[in-house]
Amino acid sequence: MNSGSGSASWERLPGYVFRPYRGHDDHDGMAAVRLGCAQRDRIDARSIVDGLPTTAGIAESCAKLDDPSENQVLVERGGGVVGYSTIRWWQERDGTWLYLHRGHLLPEHRGQGIGSAMLDWAECRIRRLVQQHGTTQVAVFGANAMASERDATTLLLETGYRCVFSLVELELADLRQLPDGKPLPAGFRVGAVDPSSFRVAWTTVVDSYADAAFTETWTFEGFLATAAPTCWRAAWEREHMAAVALCSIRRHDPTVGEVEELSVRAESRRLGLGRAVLLDGLWCLRQHGAQTARLYTGTANPHRSYDLYESVGFQRQNEYVRYRKPIAV
Secondary structure (H helix, E strand, O other), X not given: OOOXXXXXXXXXXXXXXXXEOOOHHHHHHHHHHHHHHHHHHOOOOOOOOOOOOOHHHXXXXXXXXXXXXXXXXXXXXXXXXXXXXXXXXXXXXXXXXXXXXXXXXXXXXXXXXXHHHHHHHHHHHHHHHHHHXXXXXXXXXXXXEEOOOHHHHHHHHHOOOEEEEEEEEEEEOOHHHOOOOOXXXXXXXXXEOOHHHHHHHHHHHHHHOOOOOOOEOOOHHHHHHOOOOOEEEEEEEOOEEEEEEEEEEOOOOOOEEEEEEEEEOHHHOOOOHHHHHHHHHHHHHHHOOOOEEEEEEEOOOOOOHXXXXXXXXXXXXXXXXXXXXXXXX
């Protein structure tokens, strides 16, 4: 494991060993790192954006990676795992290829150059991937950090990363206290989304991101692969879908519901349809055992969805900052 140009920074740390991910036996150590970071970084264990994963959750995430033994590195000291970094990538709607790296390091090992070495490893690995993929002209480094992760934020800013946008996570703490709905405009109805409407629901969501920056490409096949339609709700004007709310029960915590998407077609906005399908979806989550609900939205959302969420009782919990840096290959 080297950068291809002399001794890499992670090879010059006495007492620390950087090694590839080896599979199942690493999951407990990786989960312990995340738990050990929680207090210092003020991690919200119930977050739907970047919470506190269990060993099973770590295993699930690793299984989704392309070649996890090449695109993850673990840091050991004295035979125990003290940190790890992961790389994943995808194409955005505008053609940009984002190569995202995310590192986690126990607080007692920070301030010694370990975090910088982990970042160096990730950038070197990404440069090789970019060359292999032929994406040099359209690729960028990406990194994420909660606003409360002060150490990670400082490291990213000092190494040339800049904030490009933020996500705000909101919570509705008690689904028993939903406000009353308002009458729909004449000619509209709200109801469940059945399989015959899946493609139009997907199109409604995708179209709502037509002018949004930093948006990952979402294929219909990807939509179907994660479909959990029990609490999906839509508004129709006759046979035309005007709005959709994709709500689901969190698999690892069925007391928490999630509003995964809320989209209203441009020609149907300002009619109260977003509020109607959102409330119907939240009522469904409550009926299926959820006690609270969460969602996240961009701070620069042009459709003022933040105001809508607050109007039905959601309150801000966390901010997640998305950083980027050009890749010099």
